[in-house]
Amino acid sequence: MAKKTLASLSSADVSGKRVLVRADFNVPLDGDHKITDDTRIRAALPTIQDLTSKGAKVILSSHFGRPKGEVKEEMRLTPVATRLSELLGQPVIKCDDCIGDEVAAKIGSMQNGQVALLENVRFHAEEEKNDPAFAEKLAANADLYVNDAFGTAHRAHASTEGVTKYLSPSVAGYLIEKELQYLQAAIEKPQRPLAAIVGGSKVSSKIGVIETLLDKVDKILIGGGMIFTFYKARGLSVGKSLVEEDKLDLARELEAKAKEKGVAFLLPTDVIVADNFAPDANAQTVSIENIPEGWMGLDIGPDSVKVFQEALSDCKSVIWNGPMGVFEFDKFAAGTDAIAHTLASLTGTGASTIIGGGDSVAAVEKVGVADKMSHISTGGGASLELLEGKTLPGIAALDDA
Numbered sequence: 282m283a284k285k286t287l288a289s290l291s292s293a294d295v296s297g298k299r300v301l302v303r304a305d306f307n308v309p310l311d312g313d314h315k316i317t318d319d320t321r322i323r324a325a326l327p328t329i330q331d332l333t334s335k336g337a338k339v340i341l342s343s344h345f346g347r348p349k350g351e352v353k354e355e356m357r358l359t360p361v362a363t364r365l366s367e368l369l370g371q372p373v374i375k376c377d378d379c380i381g382d383e384v385a386a387k388i389g390s391m392q393n394g395q396v397a398l399l400e401n402v403r404f405h406a407e408e409e410k411n412d413p414a415f416a417e418k419l420a421a422n423a424d425l426y427v428n429d430a431f432g433t434a435h436r437a438h439a440s441t442e443g444v445t446k447y448l449s450p451s452v453a454g455y456l457i458e459k460e461l462q463y464l465q466a467a468i469e470k471p472q473r474p475l476a477a478i479v480g481g482s483k484v485s486s487k488i489g490v491i492e493t494l495l496d497k498v499d500k501i502l503i504g505g506g507m508i509f510t511f512y513k514a515r516g517l518s519v520g521k522s523l524v525e526e527d528k529l530d531l532a533r534e535l536e537a538k539a540k541e542k543g544v545a546f547l548l549p550t551d552v553i554v555a556d557n558f559a560p561d562a563n564a565q566t567v568s569i570e571n572i573p574e575g576w577m578g579l580d581i582g583p584d585s586v587k588v589f590q591e592a593l594s595d596c597k598s599v600i601w602n603g604p605m606g607v608f609e610f611d612k613f614a615a616g617t618d619a620i621a622h623t624l625a626s627l628t629g630t631g632a633s634t635i636i637g638g639g640d641s642v643a644a645v646e647k648v649g650v651a652d653k654m655s656h657i658s659t660g661g662g663a664s665l666e667l668l669e670g671k672t673l674p675g676i677a678a679l680d681d682a
């Protein structure tokens with residue numbers, strides 16, 4: 282689907298205009314609220330700098346985390362404003378809300394070429410409900426709309442979808458354009474065998490993706506917090522590990538469907554368990570049949586790493602979203618590190634390797650192999666949904682080219 286892009290707008294189209302730019306600044310933070318990986322902020326720079334150089338007033342909007350419609354101090358975008366200002370080399374006007382009088386006043390006094398950052402849109406429950414009145418309020422402070430939030434393009438929310446009904450033109454930014462160009466080409470005719478690696482902690486929103494992936498891929502490797510729902514569905518004890526109780530039937534169905542379709546469906550054979558969720562927790566490696574009561578699985582074990590490496594060795598295309606374990610804690614980073622190195626070597630043999638997602642990208646950056654992958658995508662769920670063949674609502678809503 283060809284969409285109108287920022288590249289098609291001239292200086293005359295944007296100069297002096299208030300441009301609402303939806304970005305995905307949902308970046309990983311450490312315990313001290315420091316940004317641990319700024320890939321998503323750097324990825325938005327071409328769009329922001331293009332607009333400022335053309336004399337636009339750039340009004341940036343993003344979500345951060347999942348505050349569920351409430352103001353959560355730890356989910357303010359203040360660290361993002363600071364980092365963005367450093368990267369742009371100019372001040373960023375930080376607003377304390379995303380709608381309302383204070384925002385209108387700050388935007389009203391902006392000069393051409395200035396940049397403002399609205400507060401976390403998810404502090405308002407109406408954002409995720411795609412509430413039209415809220416979308417209209419967001420749009421009220423702008424003349425036109427640029428969506429560059431590829432990582433959030435699979436969400437039909439007010440700031441990604443609803444707002445397009447009130448702003449014209451509504452176009453795709455350079456990041457979305459670049460991501461689509463790469464991913465669509467890679468996904469349309471992948472070299473086979475094609476493997477998907479799915480891990481991380483967003484089990485409820487990503488487990489459903491596996492069903493469609495079974496029709497697209499030759500192998501599925503499951504890691505991270507995703508695995509325990511499958512183990513519990515098999516009747517195994519998982520201690521205090523992350524489990525989605527209402528997805529147990531789905532997990533059973535997925536395993537059965539994979540068998541039926543002849544898709545290799547790999548779950549780890551051993552895990553590293555911890556006695557609590559902390560960097561200095563006591564840890565031990567156990568087989569999946571022996572997860573002790575009261576312990577939680579925080580990484581895949583060394584045996585699983587070998588099994589995964591063997592399964593990946595003949596793959597010509599791999600798409601990976603979701604770390605294998607809690608890689609932020611060194612004790613539970615070995616599985617993620619090993620898979621990152623494996624994919625880096627595979628790329629060297631000519632395979633196509635795509636890593637997507639805020640934390641997954643942070644993990645491969647931490648290992649130091651990001652530049653050895655074929656493509657680093659700012660979207661995890663978004664790139665998986667593209668692979669599924671779905672239309673992303675944040676892109677579908679933009680003006681046709």
Ligand SMILES: Nc1ncnc2c1ncn2[C@@H]1O[C@H](COP(=O)(O)OP(=O)(O)O)[C@@H](O)[C@H]1O
Pocket residue numbers: 480481482483504505506507523578579580602603604605606607608609637638639640641642661662
């Ligand atoms: N076994 C596990 N239990 C709990 N959390 C996990 C586990 N394995 C990985 N995680 C967490 O998953 C998070 C990333 O998940 P997710 O947001 O789905 O990935 P991405 O941002 O790459 O799309 C990381 O912060 C990591 O600590």
Ligand SMILES: O=C(OP(=O)(O)O)[C@H](O)COP(=O)(O)O
Pocket residue numbers: 305307346347432433436483486637638639640659660661662663
């Ligand atoms: O981090 C994100 O997605 P990802 O973890 O799938 O890469 C996006 O910012 C979307 O966040 P959401 O899954 O809370 O809607």
